Amino acid sequence: MKDSTIQNDGRVRMLKHVLALVFWLVLWHLAAVKVGSPIILPTPGAAFQKLLEMIPEKEFQLSVGTTMLRIAIGITLSSTVGIIAGVLCGLYRPIYEIISPVIAIIKAVPVISVSILILLWLSDSAAPVAVCFLLCFPAMWSNTLRGILETDKKLLEMAYLYKVGKCKIIRTIYMANLKPYVLSGLSISIGLGWKSTVTAELLSSSRYSIGRMIYNSKIYLVTEELFAWTLVVVVLSFLMEYMIGRIMKAAEGMRKNEYKA
Amino acid sequence: MNIKLSKIGKHYGNLVLFKDLEMEFKEGRISVLTGPSGCGKTTLLNIIAGLDREYNGEITGTDPERISYVFQEPRLIESMTAAGNIRFVLDGKKLDEIPEDIVKENLRLVKMNSFKDYYPNELSGGMKQRVSLARAFAYPSDLVLMDEPFSGIDMKLKDEMVQDFLSLHSRKKRSIIFVTHNIDEIVGVADEVFVFGGQPAHVKDTITIERDKIPQGLRHIDGGNVVDNAYLDKIRRRIIESLQGVERKR
Known part of the structure; x- marks a missing residue:
């Protein structure tokens, strides 16, 4: 009984999502018909058709694969460094004092000027990864830092009183508290990562990249293709976030079992 | 060794909490500290x-490595089971027995053995506080500090927990410093009562309860009603008068 209610709830929610999507697609279609020029605004049908045509192409697969690889590297790097730096800054005040101004500067510098600068320094294939790193790192860092600083002081006091080792306090009390903060940092990073990587690819015109393909479709005024690529980015970005959520959940389950013993 | 506090001074800004406070807690005894709330x-x-390290004066007779604390809240780690929470404070310590046995024994004494694999969010408030009690006694300490550990727990359960506490205490005679306002708890557990009050706070009255004058079985509170006993009645009246005296002067 209860299961079926939950299932029904899920279905109702799904239906709401689909209806919302249909609403916006219809609106897009009507706007496209009204504009009447596929170069300025193609219809959703045309964009989807273009997408279906593109998928079997080898260049499409290579571009999507390479871009995803770059983003995966960028996000892995930025979250690893961001989490380590965030933990250290949260635990040791002097490290925070040294690192925080650097991060404030990274946050304030416009994406475009960093991107161009990095393009001058690095190869066109590595530059998008570096840009992705620079954008995602501060997000991961500040989320992790908040997680550490907002750890329950009362639990820390308890662990201190019972003379529990610092390493163990970090592994158990801090890490357990960190999960939602890291998850939200990752969610922000994935969104930022896709946008920044594709933009940097476009600027550097990296070989086999979504950015370059978007640039091409703009040059040749194939607007349906531009829309099709945009759809690809949106869908893949969602998919990546969903998958990371699942992985974190699985990891959480494993951790719990470890303590059950 | 008795625990001696000498010339303890503590202030928050302009508020002087303690000034030249002198106290002594007897080894292996249950000392109760009572007084109006906010008196420190x-x-x-x-x-x-x-x-809290920001104070003046000296404390002798304590080993910072060997102190347990039952806080007002259970302070358990959510990602660990009841047994895991106790193991958490035992790992890496010098112990007389195998850690598993210590965990088992202490959980048994607070009647939580069948819940040893439960996570804190699967336990009631009273059960969590029992785990916290078991943790304090499982830890190799000479001194157990208890800060209103049974406040917010209903009468019947409180009586059970007081008994759990006393059976834990009778097994290993550690020094206990127990903070509470509750007269039944005071009469139920104390060997010595310190009534605290004034500003800066100091000991207004010290009452020794001679446990051997109370017949066995009357030591505990019985379902919230302390059983009739002339000696206990006298003690109760004395504590209440002392507390009222302190309250009136505020």
Whole structure:
């Protein structure tokens, strides 16, 4: 009984999502018909058709694969460094004092000027990864830092009183508290990562990249293709976030079992 | 060794909490600290525990490595089971027995053995506080500090927990400093009562309860009603009068 209610709830929610999507697609279609020029605004049908045509192409697969690889590297790097730096800054005040101004500067510098600068320094294939790193790192860092600083002081006091080792306090009390903060940092990073990587690819015109393909479709005024690529980015970005959520959940389950013993 | 506090001074800004406070707690006994709220009882526990280091004066007779604390809240780690929470404070310590046995024994004494694999969010408030009690006694300590550990727990359960506490205490005679306002708890557990009050706070009255004058079985509170006993009645009246005296002067 209860299961079926939950299932029904899920279905109702799904239906709401689909209806919302249909609403916006219809609106897009009507706007496209009204504009009447596929170069300025193609219809959703045309964009989807273009997408279906593109998928079997080898260049499409290579571009999507390479871009995803770059983003995966960028996000892995930025979250690893961001989490380590965030933990250290949260635990040791002097490290925070040294690192925080650097991060404030990274946050304030416009994406475009960093991107161009990095393009001058690095190869066109590595530059998008570096840009992705620079954008995602501060997000991961500040989320992790908040997680550490907002750890329950009362639990820390308890662990201190019972003379529990610092390493163990970090592994158990801090890490357990960190999960939602890291998850939200990752969610922000994935969104930022896709946008920044594709933009940097476009600027550097990296070989086999979504950015370059978007640039091409703009040059040749194939607007349906531009829309099709945009759809690809949106869908893949969602998919990546969903998958990371699942992985974190699985990891959480494993951790719990470890303590059950 | 008795625990001696000498010339303890503590202030928050302009508020002087303690000035030249002198106290002595007897080894292996249950000392109860009572008095109006806000008079610094918790602060004093934190100073003795070494959690609060901003004070003047000297404390002798304590080993900072060997102090347990039952806080007002259970303070359990959510990602660990009841047994895991106790193991958490035992790992890496010098112990007389195998850690598993210590965990088992202490959980048994607070009647939580069948819940050893439960996570804190699967336990009631009273059960969590029992785990916290078991943790304090499982830890190799000479001194157990208790800060209103049974407040917010209903009468019947409280009586059970007081008994759990006393059976834990009778097994290993550790020094206990127990903070509470509750007269039944005081009469139920104390060997010595310190009535605290004034500003700066100091000991207004010290009452020794001679446990051997109370017949066996009357030591505990019976379902919230202390059983009739002339000696206990006298003690109760004396504590109540002392507390009222302190309250009136505020």
